[in-house]
Amino acid sequence: MNDPLVPTPSGKPARLTGPALIGRFAVIGAVVAVTVVAFCYVGGWLAPQRLTPARLINQLQANAGVFPGYRRNHAKGVCVTGYFLSSGQAQTYSDAQVFAPGRTPVVGRFAVPAGDPYASDSSVPFRSMALRFALANGQQWRTGMNSMPVFPVTTPQAFYDLLKAQQPDPATGKPDGAKVGAFFASHPEAAAFLGWVKTAKPSASFATEGYLSLNAFVFVDANGVRHPVRWRMQPESTDAAGDAATPSGTDYLDADLTRRLAQGPLRWHLLVTLANPGDPTNDATKAWPSDRRDIDAGTLVLESTQPQESGPCRDINYDPLVLPAGIEASDDPLLPARSAAYATSYLRRTSEEAHLPGTAAALPKPETKL
Structure with missing residues (x-):
């Protein structure tokens, strides 16, 4: 094998031999080794107790079961489409194109926050709304929101520990109350969430719920000035007299949404x-005081709904860190953890499609890819 050539001051190549050659390969080997070690560490292979996206998703699966082709959380959902009509009021604080006057197409998803796609709609007392705004300049804004005022914990590790405490006991099929109680006793930051959840009731409609970002973000204006923000979707629809009670049955939310949309579009204000x-x-367990200034940035208008089995939301990963210029992540540690966990869930459910019974890898089956 020829000796490697290196440039010389004269411009003519010279051959590396002896100690110089060994030294060069040693440097290359060291760089490769460091890269491999870093990669293994990030993957969690050299630190088995380190929290990774895979461990977080594994714990969700341990709690709810594995349903191939479905999201690991918020598995039961429905697609919606429509548009966002900007008011122009947020342009002072963010130069994101979505806030310029005009319409932006939206593909969204309502869901029941649980890992079981066959769970009853009344199994949890809150709902979720996820949206993808497709901006005219080719950028996207994706956001996932929930209908609760605060998150129970502040860090990804605490969230994992909560899931672990809630893992069903094989003997009973239910979480161990003592473990759950011990978790909350050691996490006083969950007090606001516990105070809310004690009286929270499952709503009868996706349409009458308000949805909150919970995490903080940063708007960046045309001058580069940064403005910390949170947002929420405030519904125009309200429960009519006699409709506030939760209906019986397990799948009433989709039917209610279809009925309402048949009568006309549904609207929310982005506050x-x-x-x-x-x-x-950096703390999603704490709500900001109610006297903070709100801006009505525009109106979300939803016009149609489709089953998630074949609807346009099926293949969208609603990663909260897919942000357009003019919107940035805050220092909330939950945001990068959400982004990484969503990616892991997405890769698992989409790779499972080819392995479902009666499904050929060469012929994707949309109804299994949720």
Whole structure:
């Protein structure tokens, strides 16, 4: 084998031999070794107790079971489509194109926050809304929101520990109350969430719920000034007299949504809350004071619904860190963890499609890819 050539000051190549050659390969080997070690560490292979996206998703599966082709959380859902009509009021605080006057197409998804796609709609007391805004400049804004005022914990590790505490006991099929109680006793930051959940009741409709970002983000204006924000979707629809009670049955939410949309579009106002100095941006367990300034950034208009088995939301990963220029992540540690876990869930459910009974890898089956 020829000796490697290296350039010389004269421009003519010279051959590396002896100690120089050994030294060069040693440097290359060291770089490769460091890269491999870093990759293994990030993957969790050299630190078995380190929290990774795979461990988080594995725990969700341990709690709810594995349903091939479905999302590992918020598995039961429905697609919706429509548009966002900007009011122009948020342009002062963010130069994201979505806030310029005009319409932006939206593909969304309502869901029941559980890992079982066959769970009853009344199994949990809150709902979720996920949206993908397709901006005219080719950028996207994706957001996932929930109909609860605060998150129960502040960190990814605490969330994993909560899931672990809630894992069903094989003997009973239900979580061990003592383990759940011990978790919350050691996490006083969950007090606001527990206070809310004690009286929360499952709503009878996706349409009458408000949905909150919970995590903080940062709007960046045309001058580069940063504005910490949270947002929520405030519904125009309300429960009519006698409709507020939760219906019987397990699958009433889809039917209600279809009935309402048959009568006309459904609307929500995107309300953006501006933080005051000192308001926490890295703690989703704390709501900001109610006197903070709100901006009505525009109206979300949903016009149609489709089953998630074949609808346009089926293949969308609603990663909260897919953000357009003018919107950035805050320092909330839950955001990168959500992004990584969503990616892991997406890869698992889409790779499972080819392995489902009666499904050929060369002929994708849309109804199994949720």
